[in-house]
Amino acid sequence: MGGNDGDRGLLRLSGLAALVGLVSSVLTVVFLVTVQGVTEFLNGDLKRGLLPSDLFWIFTIGLALACGLIVGLLIKRYGENSGLGHAQREFDETGKIDHRHLPDIIGTSFVSLLSGASVGPEGALSDLTGGVGTYISERLRLSKEDLKIIVFAAIAGCFGGFFSSPVVGVVVSLEYMFIKKLDYYRLIVPALVAAAVGYAGFYLLLGTSLSFTFSFPGYDAPRMIDLFYAFLLGLLGAGLGIIHMLLMRGSGKGLAMFRSRPVQRALLGAAVFGCIGVLLPLSLYSGQSSLQSLLTTFKQEGALVLLALVAAKMVTMSISFGSGYKGGPIFPLLFIGGTFGMAVSLLLPFIPEGVCILVLMSSFICAIWPIPLSVALFLGLAVQPALVPVIVIGSVMGYIVSSAVKARMAEKTAAGPAQ
Incomplete structure (x- = not known):
């Protein structure tokens, strides 16, 4: 019964x-x-x-x-x-x-x-x-x-x-x-x-099952060496993620002084990301459509422009959340990690473009937001099956490295008052 x-x-x-x-x-x-x-x-x-x-x-x-x-x-x-x-x-x-x-x-x-x-x-x-x-x-x-x-x-x-x-x-x-x-x-x-x-x-x-699509570079010949590259790139993406995490925390603390003045805080944030957006229009909004645009033009943009976009997006995202704007973090993080991957692929042309972009995208986002399985599944559905292993490596590396750093930071914070 x-x-x-x-x-x-x-x-x-x-x-x-x-x-x-x-x-x-x-x-x-x-x-x-x-x-x-x-x-x-x-x-x-x-x-x-x-x-x-x-x-x-x-x-x-x-x-x-x-x-x-x-x-x-x-x-x-x-x-x-x-x-x-x-x-x-x-x-x-x-x-x-x-x-x-x-x-x-x-x-x-x-x-x-x-x-x-x-x-x-x-x-x-x-x-x-x-x-x-x-x-x-x-x-x-x-x-x-x-x-x-x-x-x-x-x-x-x-x-x-x-x-x-x-x-x-x-x-x-x-x-x-x-x-x-x-x-x-x-x-x-x-x-x-x-x-x-x-x-x-x-x-x-x-009339479609998709609200967005990403067309990543092809990957014709899987190689064992690419798994090693994925490991190293995962560390690199996790490192950038930790820098971004500290930037997010810093901007949040810096703008906390305006918490009782939300209008001034929001206007300050708007002035910052608005001015940056004038110089680098792709840094505006969630990055969902901008990422797809870059995937088709990044070779013409050049590594320096792409790295400038990464820095700009990290600043605008930190300022946006710190100054009270409401939304989710996933697509801005995908844009930062993906754009960084495009820049690295231009600087290290011996690594396949798809490996660079997808590993750095997955490791970066998982270093900030603990969703490694979601990222592996979501990106895995958008690429050729041969690229799934490197996405998994990137996701796991970002999550593990970031978790270890966060645990260490928590230990130092807890030990601070006692010292």
């Missing part, structure tokens, strides 16, 4: 997960299409209608400052209800995402994405779908444990379509939300159902 009751309970949760997966896919598509449409209008018809091409820089800075003003005012009015790690901590502590703050969270995230700040859409999407999943679960008066399962399924439904694979969507959700303890089948099976429905909904609504 107990087994039958458990099966019926799992079947009921899976049916509800299918529903929230469908809702999540619709919300995800509406949000992404709206952001893309408004962004294209602002930087296309509106900009060309207001200014001649030699004065477009005024529009870039003006748009950043206008959006910065709105972001600052929203934070001043409603408070800091989102940000890096906020949803993860809330879900870990309560098993849900508070839907009462969704209007101001989505509003702040939407304007942040329009501003040119180096933030991605996945942060807003996890808040949006997780909050709606919480609302549906509370209306149905689910138990605390079942509520957590459905909220997780709602996020998996979003990522299943967004990352173009139900399996990748579930794995990304697990790592992105920092899930440490789980009732495996009771959590995973409904999430897979939701992710599959979300994937199908994405395809039906957009």
